[in-house]
Amino acid sequence: MKEDIFMKKIINDPQNLVDEMVQGMTRAYSSIVEQIPATNAIVRSDKASMQEKVGIVSGGGSGHEPTHAGFVGKGMLSAAVCGQVFTSPTPDQIYEAIKAVNHGKGVYLVVKNYSGDVMNFDMAKDLAAMDDIEVKSIVVDDDIAVENSLYTQGRRGVAGTLFMHKVLGAAAQNGASLDEIDELAHAILPNIKTIAVALSAATNPMTGQPGFKLADDEMEYGVGIHSEPGYRREKIKSSKELVEELITKLNEELHFDSRNKYAMLVNGMGATPLMEQYVFTNDVLNKLDSFNITPVFMKIGNYMTSIDMAGISLTIFEIKDDKWLEYLNYPVQTIAW
């Protein structure tokens, strides 16, 4: 560690951080995941469960753990490619993951909408095409906070990506074809919406600096998972008041209707205790009560984090087909789902 940066982090040399993280994860959970040699791509250990199935590959910059590698395993992702911190994985590593999980039925890529990721996953797709591996992809852009952003044209891809992983992973495990998975991905995408608030920024281990600074009594609405700006700063509010604003924003997109079914993900950003996440969840459920809505599927926890950022995101997914709910509930063998 550089002597001039006193980061409050349990690491060794920041340059080796992702390599060491991948080794720690794959050694500790060798029955679930393994590393593709000489890469930071992580693939399902249980090869038998992937035979005759479409491979599902995701990935992106590191710092969002357990995303993405924590969702590799039977019934969910076939592989995840870990880039450097907040940096897209390189096309050659994505390509290695595609080759590793192709079993003749093609490979589907789940990409979060950041320019670097979109470009590198596309290049990997081109490399795979030269090998006659059929590859299709979806770009997830569930964050409703802002249009365009640092690193992004359009909307950002955030925690709602996990619903995409879960539904497509179950479909692939159940033998869906590449075309069926592509159709399913495009069907669910417009129904998954997320919005976040932040109380503090992540401290990037490569720089030792926080991504932004908020005053001691300040919060920001709509912050991204790489400390991208949101849409408003103000004095910190109660959980109830936050929920009021976030649900109002989500309702503008999804037009809540008590005749519909919804899934919900309350996602901690890294440093927000579960205690607070459950209080927030209680306020969300109370607010949804006013629409006569009780979600039929719920998860609360640290799923799509931003290193040590304090904050929370709320994802609502309108379930238009009971098959989608079945896929959400389909059993998986992963580290973190």
Place this chain on the structure above:
Amino acid sequence: MKEDIFMKKIINDPQNLVDEMVQGMTRAYSSIVEQIPATNAIVRSDKASMQEKVGIVSGGGSGHEPTHAGFVGKGMLSAAVCGQVFTSPTPDQIYEAIKAVNHGKGVYLVVKNYSGDVMNFDMAKDLAAMDDIEVKSIVVDDDIAVENSLYTQGRRGVAGTLFMHKVLGAAAQNGASLDEIDELAHAILPNIKTIAVALSAATNPMTGQPGFKLADDEMEYGVGIHSEPGYRREKIKSSKELVEELITKLNEELHFDSRNKYAMLVNGMGATPLMEQYVFTNDVLNKLDSFNITPVFMKIGNYMTSIDMAGISLTIFEIKDDKWLEYLNYPVQTIAW
């Protein structure tokens, strides 16, 4: 929220924090847990799986989520009692939990070694005795950092308690009697040892104040899960150096031997990213390699937290009987295991 305290927390009135947390958790996961009315005791929803079995009850102060309520469910705890933040639950609430999970085979209490918890769980045991409910208990004291402490005579009970929950929960699910569970608990206890480091203290939502202050470049060895003092402060070290010290301390207790089997729990304290926990795990596994030891069971994540404390604990459990490993691997239906 008091206007004079700007806590960076997503909460409403701190006085209602635990009530709202329990409601959020039980509403979101109603298929797994439910609240005993008018208490903050949480009991397994699946009553059928508890028939003819010994009930296993744990609990303690809140602020350690997902401990304890996250481990209630088929195959693990029958009930958990949530006290106020860092405060023992009251005897009457523990007693309600005992009554709720007694099915004629008796109830076993897993208590972390803090004076308030020990006293209150004992009083609840006395209340249950007046109802002719047979109750036995174990006091977990796995933290090797210091003898005696704030709130504790002897050693503190920390993350190793989860191994106790897991092993006893599986034994109860498999029909072990109260005496058999008591014997098992006392057999495994001396083989479970934990030690922690902290980079920052928890901020208690009742006071808005951190439990202690460390300089920007400072860490402390042996801190407890309520910000109790450890045994040494110094400039922050690399993960490798931390591991070297922690493993040396654990070896003094457990006398590592490559002919033995070990389980390992790397536990984040709340604000320490999984990325760092996996780097630390990699260093632990490398260090254990030097003893020719590879743990046969491993878990990494935020299990026994201390609100938003940055830090990590390492628990090693020497598995002296293959039955214990079978119980560690026994499937459960809980929120957080």
